[in-house]
Amino acid sequence: MQKTKYLIIGAGMSGLAFANFVDSDDYLVLEREPEIGGWCKTIKKKGFVWDFSGHFFHFKRPEIEKYLRDRMPADEVTTVVKNSKIIYKDALVDFPFQKNIHQLPQEDFIECLYDLYFRDEVKDEFDQDSFKGMLYEKFGKGISEKFLVPYNEKLYACDLEELDRNAMGRFFPYADLEDIIRNMRRPDNVSYNATFTYPKNGAIMYVNALASEVPDEKILLEQDLTNIDLQRKVATTSSGDEIEFEYVVSSAPFDKLLQIAELEHDPSVFTYNKVLCFNLGFDKKGPEGIHWIYLPEKKYSFYRVGFYDNILGTDRMSMYVELGFEKDAEVDRQAMKAQVLEDLKTAGIVEDHELVADHSVVLDPAYVHITQDSRAEFDRLSSILELRGVHSIGRYGGWTYCSIEDNIVEARELAEKFNAL
Known part of the structure; x- marks a missing residue:
């Protein structure tokens, strides 16, 4: 022994x-x-470099980053200032949604702003100890129902009332009314991962x-x-x-x-979800300068897509695409691949591109509840x-x-x- x-x-x-x-x-x-x-x-496949999912590094402790970099090739790591977007009603909105409601169509903007100001009127409709209750309490009905609830339900693959109000801790991009109003004139979308590194x-x-x-x-x-x-x-x-x-x-x-x-x-x-991640490589570039996009609407099968080519400066669109599933769900990768490619066209991300290479993996577990x-x-x-x-x-x-x-x-x-x- x-x-x-x-x-x-x-x-x-x-x-x-x-x-x-x-x-x-x-x-x-x-x-x-x-x-x-x-x-x-x-x-690595046909010149594309992909991870099992999007892993971008946000070091807050210099000694940890130095420890790792000292054990890597000198020119291996690139540092990137994040540019992330949301597709909302077929248009791009800056992330985080709650600080950029002024970029929405006028009617939606007014609804979100009104509901934000009078958020106390609806906060008691939900369990205040739940993640969903926290969203309504802090952001009101409009912001919650247009982005925060549908996006996170796609990600976690569950009812958000099942989750603790602090389920995401410091990673949730909080903002108060003053922050949101100020952002309309003085944009400040800095979050915990405003700058990230990637090998x-x-x-x-x-x-x-x-x-x-x-x-x-x-x-x-x-x-x-x-x-x-x-x-x-x-x-x-x-x-x-x-x-x-x-x-x-x-x-x-x-x-x-x-x-x-x-x-x-x-x-x-102890419940959780699993995530199906597709890595896709195409013959030419797609959206320029964007590192990842959030998609809250149910018409898209995925909740987030990211672009390795815009991080690494390569000349062909190299993507990851993430789809959330309940932990016991059966995942048909071939069927979902076809759906993903169709949805990418609907979103305007893929046009007359040719798929050159692909890879998929099911992360099980992915996000714990x-x-x-x-x-x-x-x-x-x-x-x-x-x-x-x-x-x-x-x-x-x-x-x-x-x-x-x-x-x-x-x-x-x-x-x-x-x-x-």
């Missing part, structure tokens, strides 16, 4: 970051896939930067975890091997960790696991909404706690 002090589950950003920052070489990283990276994998060879380059500090023999690929015996402190892999551990650091989805640790819980508490129950149960169950030496981190391990930088910081902080013992 193998023995290790730290058994790290998942060779994505969180797991590899922990391996980088812990002051010990007594660890093993288990990865169920044949490649490292998690959802940060990169695909020329895809998001996998950031993963590789972390992996460069982890010896190959420490990463066991195609090794899924099937059981964790919390009493014996022994993990069993899909190949039947047993590994004795002192600590487990897991970035696996929290609900899956509970199953393999055989910890009693109510699985209905953050509710009061999920927060409470995560806190309770993760405390029980930690008493047995099992720590669950990352977006899915922590059942939260966070950035890739947040994952690295969380992994570093956990490593530093162990280093101080």
